[in-house]
Structure formats: C-alpha cells, structure tokens
Amino acid sequence: MAADALSEMYTRLMDHFGPQSWWPGETPFEVMVGAILTQNTNWGNVEKAMQRLKDAGLLSLEKMVELPSGLLAEYIRPAGYYNIKATRLLNLCRCIVTHGVGTVAGFLAQPLTQLRAQLLSVKGIGQETADCILLYAAQFPVFVVDTYTYRVLSRHNLVGETTSYEEMQALFMDNLNADVKVFNEYHALLVQVGKQYCRKKNPACSSCPLYGI
Numbered sequence: 001m002a003a004d005a006l007s008e009m010y011t012r013l014m015d016h017f018g019p020q021s022w023w024p025g026e027t028p029f030e031v032m033v034g035a036i037l038t039q040n041t042n043w044g045n046v047e048k049a050m051q052r053l054k055d056a057g058l059l060s061l062e063k064m065v066e067l068p069s070g071l072l073a074e075y076i077r078p079a080g081y082y083n084i085k086a087t088r089l090l091n092l093c094r095c096i097v098t099h100g101v102g103t104v105a106g107f108l109a110q111p112l113t114q115l116r117a118q119l120l121s122v123k124g125i126g127q128e129t130a131d132c133i134l135l136y137a138a139q140f141p142v143f144v145v146d147t148y149t150y151r152v153l154s155r156h157n158l159v160g161e162t163t164s165y166e167e168m169q170a171l172f173m174d175n176l177n178a179d180v181k182v183f184n185e186y187h188a189l190l191v192q193v194g195k196q197y198c199r200k201k202n203p204a205c206s207s208c209p210l211y212g213i
C-alpha cells in the first residue's frame with residue numbers, strides 16, 4: 001500500500017535526519033524570492049544573493065517592484081541566470097501588487113486554487129516553484145514535488161516513468177493527512193536523502209535509511 005510505504009518513509013527519514021525546519025526566510029516575501037532564486041542553483045548561491053538584497057534594503061515588495069530589471073539582476077548575480085531571474089522576480093512582484101491589493105499578506109490570503117492559478121500565470125513560475133510558495137510562504141498543505149521526489153519514489157516502484165507532477169503530488173496528498181508541518185518536513189527530508197544517499201549515479205542503498213522499503 002502506498003500509504004503505508006509513504007508513512008514508513010517519513011518515519012525513517014525523520015528518525016535519521018531529524019527536523020529540517022525549512023524554509024529559510026524571515027518573511028513570506030523572502031521565502032517567495034528564495035523560491036525563484038533557487039531555480040537551477042544551490043542554496044549557498046541563493047543565500048549570497050539574498051544577503052546582497054538585504055544589505056541594500058531591497059528585500060521588500062515595495063522596494064523590489066520599483067527596481068529596473070538590470071539593477072535587480074546585478075544584485076542577484078550570485079544566484080546565476082540572474083537576468084532571467086530578475087525578470088521572474090519582477091513578474092512575481094507585479095502579480096502580487098495586482099492580485100494582493102498591493103500587499104504580500106493580501107496576496108497570500110487568497111483561496112488556494114485562486115492563488116495557485118495566479119502563481120502559475122507568472123512567466124517563469126512552474127508547478128514546483130508555485131507549490132513551494134504555497135507551502136512555505138502561504139502555509140497551505142500542498143506537497144512539493146521535485147527531481148529528488150521522483151528519483152526516490154521511482155526507485156521504490158511507487159511511480160513510473162510516465163507519472164506526472166500532479167499524480168506524484170496526489171500520491172502524497174491522497175495518502176497522508178493534510179498537514180503543513182509534515183509536508184514541509186517531508187519535502188525537505190526527501191531532498192536530504194536524495195543528496196546524501198539516493199544520488200543520480202551510484203545510490204548508497206545499503207547505508208540508506210530507506211533501504212528495504
């Protein structure tokens with residue numbers, strides 16, 4: 001049963017790694033900025049870019065939305081793909097202003113389905129980034145799926161090659177209680193096991209906490 005396997009995985013990962021307490025970010029807006037900056041790069045580079053924005057006093061919706069794209073790109077240069085990401089950040093800021101009546105809190109307070117549709121309408125925000133924002137910034141019980149999720153689940157025969165993002169997400173959301181804290185931790189724990197054990201090449205199965213499931 002998928003439900004049993006998913007619960008067993010969570011218990012073992014939590015016992016092994018402990019709480020991950022994601023997502024780093026002092027405000028929901030910082031979490032949203034981080035969700036875009038982390039696309040195609042590691043978190044260390046995101047932190048450098050975030051620090052530059054923070055030092056310049058630009059880590060707020062009001063300040064960022066006024067920035068020219070080229071200048072924002074310079075500040076976030078350490079995160080890589082900085083021109084594209086600057087455009088995406090500004091797209092997101094404009095979306096927040098339009099739908100949130102000018103405030104981040106107003107934007108995130110919208111109903112889940114409406115908010116998800118608005119996030120997905122922003123050029124450069126796909127399902128993973130949208131769901132990160134929904135879970136970690138808006139605190140909705142939405143499961144975030146990424147490449148680590150797929151790798152672990154597929155190697156344990158819980159999904160197949162053609163399983164879609166939505167189907168993988170439904171696997172968790174249909175089989176686990178809708179709990180923001182659990183979904184928060186579970187996603188972070190899958191990233192940990194993916195990085196440390198379930199590597200793309202040469203997975204370290206014999207020492208992995210999920211061995212035998």
Ligand code: SF4
Nearest residue numbers: 155198203205208211
């Ligand atoms: S490393 Fe092996 S045991 Fe661990 S999650 Fe990957 S496939 Fe499973």
